[in-house]
Amino acid sequence: MIWDNFRIALQAIRANKLRSLLTMLGIIIGVAAVIAVVSIVQGLNHVIATQFEGVGVTYIMVFPRQDLQDPDLAGREVTLTYDDGLAIMEQAGGLELFNPVFYRGEQTRSGDRRHPTMLLGIGPSHQEVSNHWVDKGRFFSDLDLQRAARVALVGRKVIEELELDEPVLGSDLIVGASTFTIIGIMEYKGEMMGQNQDDFVLVPITTARDIYGVEAVKQLRLDFKATGPETVDLAKDQIGEVLRRRHRIPEGTKDDFRVLLQEELLERTGAILGTVTSVVGGVVSIALLVGGIGIMNIMLVSVTERTREIGVRKAVGARKSDILVQFLTEAVTISLVGGLIGVLGGWGLGILGAKAIPGFPPAHVPLWAIALGFGFAAIIGIFFGTYPAAKAASLDPIEALRYE
Amino acid sequence: MLISISELRKFYRMGEIEVRALDGVDLEVDAGDYLAIMGPSGSGKSTLMNLIGCLDTPTSGEYILNRQAVSGLDDTELAHIRNREIGFVFQTFNLLRRATALANVELPLIYARMPAAKRRQQALEALDRVGLGDRVKHQPNELSGGQRQRVAVARALVNRPSILLADEPTGNLDSKTSEEIMSLFDELNSAGNTIVLVTHEKDIAKHARRTIRLLDGRVVSDGRRDDSRAQP
Ligand SMILES: Nc1ncnc2c1ncn2[C@@H]1O[C@H](COP(=O)(O)OP(=O)(O)O)[C@@H](O)[C@H]1O
Numbered sequence: 001m002i003w004d005n006f007r008i009a010l011q012a013i014r015a016n017k018l019r020s021l022l023t024m025l026g027i028i029i030g031v032a033a034v035i036a037v038v039s040i041v042q043g044l045n046h047v048i049a050t051q052f053e054g055v056g057v058t059y060i061m062v063f064p065r066q067d068l069q070d071p072d073l074a075g076r077e078v079t080l081t082y083d084d085g086l087a088i089m090e091q092a093g094g095l096e097l098f099n100p101v102f103y104r105g106e107q108t109r110s111g112d113r114r115h116p117t118m119l120l121g122i123g124p125s126h127q128e129v130s131n132h133w134v135d136k137g138r139f140f141s142d143l144d145l146q147r148a149a150r151v152a153l154v155g156r157k158v159i160e161e162l163e164l165d166e167p168v169l170g171s172d173l174i175v176g177a178s179t180f181t182i183i184g185i186m187e188y189k190g191e192m193m194g195q196n197q198d199d200f201v202l203v204p205i206t207t208a209r210d211i212y213g214v215e216a217v218k219q220l221r222l223d224f225k226a227t228g229p230e231t232v233d234l235a236k237d238q239i240g241e242v243l244r245r246r247h248r249i250p251e252g253t254k255d256d257f258r259v260l261l262q263e264e265l266l267e268r269t270g271a272i273l274g275t276v277t278s279v280v281g282g283v284v285s286i287a288l289l290v291g292g293i294g295i296m297n298i299m300l301v302s303v304t305e306r307t308r309e310i311g312v313r314k315a316v317g318a319r320k321s322d323i324l325v326q327f328l329t330e331a332v333t334i335s336l337v338g339g340l341i342g343v344l345g346g347w348g349l350g351i352l353g354a355k356a357i358p359g360f361p362p363a364h365v366p367l368w369a370i371a372l373g374f375g376f377a378a379i380i381g382i383f384f385g386t387y388p389a390a391k392a393a394s395l396d397p398i399e400a401l402r403y404e
Numbered sequence: 405m406l407i408s409i410s411e412l413r414k415f416y417r418m419g420e421i422e423v424r425a426l427d428g429v430d431l432e433v434d435a436g437d438y439l440a441i442m443g444p445s446g447s448g449k450s451t452l453m454n455l456i457g458c459l460d461t462p463t464s465g466e467y468i469l470n471r472q473a474v475s476g477l478d479d480t481e482l483a484h485i486r487n488r489e490i491g492f493v494f495q496t497f498n499l500l501r502r503a504t505a506l507a508n509v510e511l512p513l514i515y516a517r518m519p520a521a522k523r524r525q526q527a528l529e530a531l532d533r534v535g536l537g538d539r540v541k542h543q544p545n546e547l548s549g550g551q552r553q554r555v556a557v558a559r560a561l562v563n564r565p566s567i568l569l570a571d572e573p574t575g576n577l578d579s580k581t582s583e584e585i586m587s588l589f590d591e592l593n594s595a596g597n598t599i600v601l602v603t604h605e606k607d608i609a610k611h612a613r614r615t616i617r618l619l620d621g622r623v624v625s626d627g628r629r630d631d632s633r634a635q636p
């Protein structure tokens with residue numbers, strides 16, 4: 001019986017292909033959006049998870065905070081120094097390692113190729129703290145740091161952009177106005193949320209001070225490694241206390257620094273994804289609503305067109321419930337076929353999207369998302385098909401048979 | 405007694421006016437009978453047929469079909485009676501356009517919840533019986549008027565009803581095809597089927613064994629031929 005109804009429904013769809021397609025459009029768009037967004041969000045989650053797995057939750061960064069709009073900070077000289085870092089290590093608990101980072105945008109040059117990149121002046125614990133290691137060559141020696149040697153470690157992106165010839169190790173690289181010898185290549189990190197993670201040059205922090213002057217290294221980024229995930233929050237609080245004391249920040253005034261935990265970064269990206277999802281959710285509900293109204297409309301048309309058919313069916317013994325089920329099946333079939341097209345279309349969009357974003361894993365549509373798409377479609381079909389089906393079921397057989 | 409009708413009334417209210425489509429009809433039909441209902445247009449023939457066929461409910465009166473009181477049954481029960489007891493043939497055939505002859509004939513059996521294989525076999529038998537065994541896969545638009553009406557007759561027969569009702573079954577057919585359809589009815593009646601048909605043509609009515617005349621919603625004459633269908 002259900003199978004017969006399903007066959008009738010498919011026949012009706014096939015008999016009015018264009019009309020059915022137009023009717024399904026809302027459902028198709030809605031379901032496709034669900035599937036595409038789920039597949040891309042899944043990909044992002046995967047990317048983020050792998051990235052943070054690499055860095056680890058014990059990584060803490062402290063930035064100087066400069067905000068000219070903020071009356072608390074305006075006119076104050078914002079500093080974050082190596083000594084701040086040492087004081088934190090001494091006075092704050094739960095910290096294992098400290099690495100000062102000088103950072104500045106800088107032009108790199110090799111032959112006639114140029115590439116703007118990020119120059120980082122780093123301390124000896126950089127690898128351990130950021131969990132980012134030399135891949136080829138060697139890290140800075142204590143001697144390099146003591147003597148402020150003109151040596152550099154480079155990321156893959158820089159090698160690529162400058163088209164550095166093999167062997168890269170030992171060759172010269174001009175950064176700003178100074179020439180460095182490349183002694184190592186850092187391990188490949190890939191992209192994170194569309195941002196290349198391999199576009200940098202590392203030099204000893206002493207070398208950076210030598211070149212850019214003592215004043216320049218008064219605004220550092222201070223990186224720390226906590227002793228364990230459980231001490232991160234405590235360490236954050238104590239870093240804040242130490243810095244407020246050292247910077248003499250009065251009670252009730254804003255900090256001139258910002259402590260960033262990996263966990264918070266994760267939460268923030270999660271929040272962004274959440275916003276994206278709810279915006280798309282809004283689009284989806286509107287599309288599905290429009291789709292549902294479309295189905296209701298077409299079903300009302302169908303009931304009118306097939307009034308005689310309903311009369312005939314009733315004359316040969318169809319009960320109200322038989323007619324109701326037949327037209328409900330038809331509405332649900334339309335919405336499910338729309339759902340199927342939507343799932344396939346959304347999947348395709350997901351695949352295209354994943355290809356378009358470099359470093360993105362191949363699109364993966366989980367089974368629950370497909371079930372969700374079809375579920376939405378079915379519910380819409382039932383909800384908006386009920387009124388037309390009930391109208392069909394309640395037709396008087398004689399009047400239906402007499403309908404021209 | 406297959407059908408027993410007494411004091412059957414059907415009134416329609418058209419604004420201020422009350423239309424008395426049937427105004428106190430008494431009628432009894434035996435099993436195996438062959439009855440023609442005649443009368444001028446608007447005399448209530450179709451109204452009576454629809455009531456006998458349980459497509460409609462009377463304003464008042466008693467209708468007993470096959471020892472069951474039909475007046476007072478609800479929608480679902482009426483649907484059941486239409487499905488099991490009645491085969492209806494319409495003037496305009498009323499076949500489903502997009503369905504094959506076979507699918508059309510299977511329709512009553514679907515609502516009887518018959519399994520597909522048995523349904524198909526029984527529908528093929530019915531189509532064979534009306535001489536369309538070689539047209540089962542044709543759609544209505546691929547069949548002539550007479551063939552369409554044969555499909556409709558097969559559909560009316562397929563559930564082996566107690567009574568076959570036909571409201572002007574030849575109204576849309578030429579005279580030659582009409583004769584063919586009528587000889588099909590004759591055959592079916594000889595095989596034991598009870599038939600009630602509406603017509604306003606004497607040539608058609610003379611196939612029946614008994615003829616009643618309606619006028620303004622009342623039975624004005626009821627005549628039975630002594631001989632059994634003397635064909636000219
Ligand atoms: N649904 C209806 N509403 C109002 N009047 C109706 C309706 N159906 C039939 N009638 C009236 O009832 C009378 C009998 O109609 P009907 O049984 O169709 O006559 P016949 O079939 O003998 O031509 C006519 O006057 C017709 O106008």
Ligand SMILES: [Mg+2]
Pocket residue numbers: 449450451
């Ligand atoms: Mg009539």
